[in-house]
Amino acid sequence: LETAAVALPPPGGGPDRLWIVAVPKPQSSVPEAPGARGREGRRTDLDPTVLRNLFAGVVRRGLNPLFRVHRVLVAPEGLPRNASNKTMRRVLRERCAEVQEREATERASNTPRAKL
Numbered sequence: 001l002e003t004a005a006v007a008l009p010p011p012g013g014g015p016d017r018l019w020i021v022a023v024p025k026p027q028s029s030v031p032e033a034p035g036a037r038g039r040e041g042r043r044t045d046l047d048p049t050v051l052r053n054l055f056a057g058v059v060r061r062g063l064n065p066l067f068r069v070h071r072v073l074v075a076p077e078g079l080p081r082n083a084s085n086k087t088m089r090r091v092l093r094e095r096c097a098e099v100q101e102r103e104a105t106e107r108a109s110n111t112p113r114a115k116l
Contacts, residue, residue, distance in 0.1 A: 001025060003055075004079055006093045008070075011104050017070035019096045020055050022046075023078050048072045073099065 002023040007016035024046050052072040059067050073096065080091040 002079060004087045004089065004092055006089055006096055008093060008096050008100060011100065018059070018067060019070055020051075020072045021075050021079065021092055021096070022048075022051055022072055023075050046074055048074055071096075071099075 002025065003020055005018060005020050008019055009016050048071075051074070052069050055072060056069045059069060075095075080088040082088055
């Protein structure tokens, strides 16, 4: 599993939120944990909720117990890289911002509006 972290401001303002982008390695090179497949046969160790809980524990123990992981995105297409093979965090931040904006729009369209 390859990961990168970026911070994004929430839509309504406030402190930045931590987003982690996870890229699974090819199935052949990643040892599968016992019981890592759910009822449908999907790998549950690549489930964003499971990964979020795992990363939250690592961040809490290794960095600061006050830090929170807001969201984990699984990106099978890989991380964007420059010619020096460095992760392009600016591009990741833009992708995460697009996801955040799309989710905010979906939430707003699903919210019932009061009649005047």
